[in-house]
Amino acid sequence: MVRFENVGLRYGMGPEVLKDINFSIAPRSFQYLTGPSGAGKTTLMRLVLMALKPTRGLVNLFGQDVSRLDADTLTAFRRRMGVVFQDFRLLDHLTVYENVALPLRVLGKEETSYRAEVVELLRWVGLGERMHAVPPVLSGGEKQRAAIARALIGRPELLLADEPTGNVDPGLGRRLLRLFMELQSLGTAVVIATHDLTLMELYDAPRLVLADGHLHVDA
Amino acid sequence: MHEPDGHEHEHEERALPSNLRRDQPLVPVDSVAGRALMAVIAILTFLAALSAGAAVLAARASEQWRGAVANEMTIQIRPDSRRDTQSDVARAVAMAQAVDGIEAVRAVPKAESDKLLEPWLGTGLDLVELPVPRLIVLKLKSNASPDLASFGAALRRELPTAILDDHRLWVRRLSTMASTIILSGTVVVLLVLTAAALAVAFATRGAMAGSRDSVEVLHLVGANDAFIAREFQSRFVRLGLRGGAIGGLAAIVVIALLGWLASSLSAAPEAEQLQALFGAFEIGWSGYAAVILVATVVAAIAGLVSRFTVRHYLRILA
Ligand SMILES: Nc1ncnc2c1ncn2[C@@H]1O[C@H](COP(=O)(O)OP(=O)(O)O)[C@@H](O)[C@H]1O
Ligand SMILES: [Mg+2]
Numbered sequence: 001m002v003r004f005e006n007v008g009l010r011y012g013m014g015p016e017v018l019k020d021i022n023f024s025i026a027p028r029s030f031q032y033l034t035g036p037s038g039a040g041k042t043t044l045m046r047l048v049l050m051a052l053k054p055t056r057g058l059v060n061l062f063g064q065d066v067s068r069l070d071a072d073t074l075t076a077f078r079r080r081m082g083v084v085f086q087d088f089r090l091l092d093h094l095t096v097y098e099n100v101a102l103p104l105r106v107l108g109k110e111e112t113s114y115r116a117e118v119v120e121l122l123r124w125v126g127l128g129e130r131m132h133a134v135p136p137v138l139s140g141g142e143k144q145r146a147a148i149a150r151a152l153i154g155r156p157e158l159l160l161a162d163e164p165t166g167n168v169d170p171g172l173g174r175r176l177l178r179l180f181m182e183l184q185s186l187g188t189a190v191v192i193a194t195h196d197l198t199l200m201e202l203y204d205a206p207r208l209v210l211a212d213g214h215l216h217v218d219a
Numbered sequence: 220m221h222e223p224d225g226h227e228h229e230h231e232e233r234a235l236p237s238n239l240r241r242d243q244p245l246v247p248v249d250s251v252a253g254r255a256l257m258a259v260i261a262i263l264t265f266l267a268a269l270s271a272g273a274a275v276l277a278a279r280a281s282e283q284w285r286g287a288v289a290n291e292m293t294i295q296i297r298p299d300s301r302r303d304t305q306s307d308v309a310r311a312v313a314m315a316q317a318v319d320g321i322e323a324v325r326a327v328p329k330a331e332s333d334k335l336l337e338p339w340l341g342t343g344l345d346l347v348e349l350p351v352p353r354l355i356v357l358k359l360k361s362n363a364s365p366d367l368a369s370f371g372a373a374l375r376r377e378l379p380t381a382i383l384d385d386h387r388l389w390v391r392r393l394s395t396m397a398s399t400i401i402l403s404g405t406v407v408v409l410l411v412l413t414a415a416a417l418a419v420a421f422a423t424r425g426a427m428a429g430s431r432d433s434v435e436v437l438h439l440v441g442a443n444d445a446f447i448a449r450e451f452q453s454r455f456v457r458l459g460l461r462g463g464a465i466g467g468l469a470a471i472v473v474i475a476l477l478g479w480l481a482s483s484l485s486a487a488p489e490a491e492q493l494q495a496l497f498g499a500f501e502i503g504w505s506g507y508a509a510v511i512l513v514a515t516v517v518a519a520i521a522g523l524v525s526r527f528t529v530r531h532y533l534r535i536l537a
Contacts, residue, residue, distance in 0.1 A: 049439055051435070051438075051439060071443065071444065072443065075441060075442070075443040078438070078439060078440070078441045079441035083439060083440075089432070089435075089436050089439075091245070091433055091436060093243065094243055094245070095243075098243060102245075102436075102437075102440050103440045103441055105245075106437060106440060106441050106442035106443075106446055107441065108446070150440070154440075154441070
């Protein structure tokens with residue numbers, strides 16, 4: 001469902017952050033994206049999300065060349081993906097409930113039509129008591145879980161999670177990892193960007209390793 | 220992935236806090252900037268509505284003058300003890316009837332013109348002794364332009380006591396004044412609408428620049444441009460509606476107050492002069508409709524301009 005061919009990216013006039021990237025993500029697969037801090041993991045995810053355009057090479061999403069997408073298709077593709085940002089990017093003036101419901105709300109759905117679903121998911125990630133709080137008063141781990149819930153609520157075909165266990169204690173980290181595995185077993189392709197070796201040892205899966213701007217697959 | 224437990228779920232539904240905020244605007248509401256913009260819109264609407272009201276007032280008043288006196292002139296015959304006023308009147312009537320373009324000539328009977336003076340002089344006074352001028356009303360044919368200058372000159376030559384009073388000159392002057400008021404009222408309304416549009420455009424730009432991050436998040440969770448534009452627009456339409464309503468209402472109150480003042484003063488003779496100029500200071504339904512229209516247009520402009528600005532900004536971001 002995602003295919004990169006000889007993709008290169010530079011920010012402005014800077015050096016090439018990613019060089020000759022070739023890889024693909026199969027439906028229902030599970031893989032880690034790893035590499036040291038600053039290696040370009042977040043940049044690669046932004047390319048998949050079409051938040052960045054590659055400076056060269058070909059990005060193919062759901063069978064289509066993204067450089068030729070019209071705005072409607074781009075929106076439709078984003079609705080098939082869920083994303084957990086490294087810095088969460090929750091909207092600070094909205095409650096946890098509203099933040100998590102956002103992907104459904106932007107579809108134009110009635111609030112009553114998804115209320116039960118959102119509440120159920122919030123309880124499940126342990127935020128049942130915090131749904132009316134706003135992000136600025138949440139702990140790092142609570143924000144993390146809210147961000148994950150927001151990525152899951154639309155039942156995406158592809159989940160991209162950027163350092164999703166970076167702010168939580170190891171116990172919760174394991175629970176979240178189990179959540180992602182369960183998600184994969186229900187049919188979602190999962191990519192977890194992390195530099196946490198202990199996490200990757202908990203569950204063995206193919207690793208896309210970024211180093212010096214190049215990517216190799218460590219199966 | 221979600222625990223399928225219907226029973227539990229029912230319980231959860233009930234447990235949903237009733238004070239949970241569920242549908243807040245997605246665009247962060249900067250209440251200070253919002254209130255400032257609303258105040259600007261209210262003030263602009265107030266000014267525009269007053270101008271529109273003044274224009275309607277002037278239009279109605281000038282219509283009244285035109286209807287009443289545009290086609291009339293009068294000849295005054297001043298009494299002169301050395302002359303026979305009665306025969307002077309008869310002579311003037313005969314001369315007027317001979318002029319091409321004058322449709323009807325009517326000498327106002329003395330009793331009638333005396334009655335006109337009653338409000339000033341009171342009843343019971345014997346006006347026979349007073350040198351009250353006699354009036355002859357001339358009705359002009361509606362499309363003719365009789366040679367009034369030479370008629371006036373001939374009249375003066377023959378009857379030194381006669382004066383030809385051309386209302387039309389006055390009406391023309393008053394009409395010019397009214398047109399000036401209408402024109403400047405319209406210009407002020409247009410200027411104010413432009414100012415409102417600019418204010419909303421800048422405010423929208425500011426709001427969007429301040430919400431750049433939110434806009435990107437909305438895009439990435441699957442919102443399309445139309446959805447985001449609607450979110451911004453609905454906020455500015457609401458601000459515009461509220462500002463427009465406040466400004467329009469204030470204008471209506473001020474106009475109604477002035478009308479009330481004018482009518483409560485109308486017992487005094489000065490007020491009649493005012494009324495002669497401005498009608499009864501009544502802008503009527505059409506005036507209030509103009510005020511409401513202006514307020515509505517301001518709100519519509521707020522919506523349109525913010526929509527356009529948001530779309531433009533989103534295209535730049537894309
Ligand atoms: N917006 C940006 N502008 C310029 N350089 C950037 C930007 N974002 C990231 N970079 C640079 O690109 C490189 C890769 O960053 P990033 O993708 O965030 O790495 P990672 O997520 O693996 O830590 C870093 O050197 C970083 O400084
Ligand atoms: Mg990163």
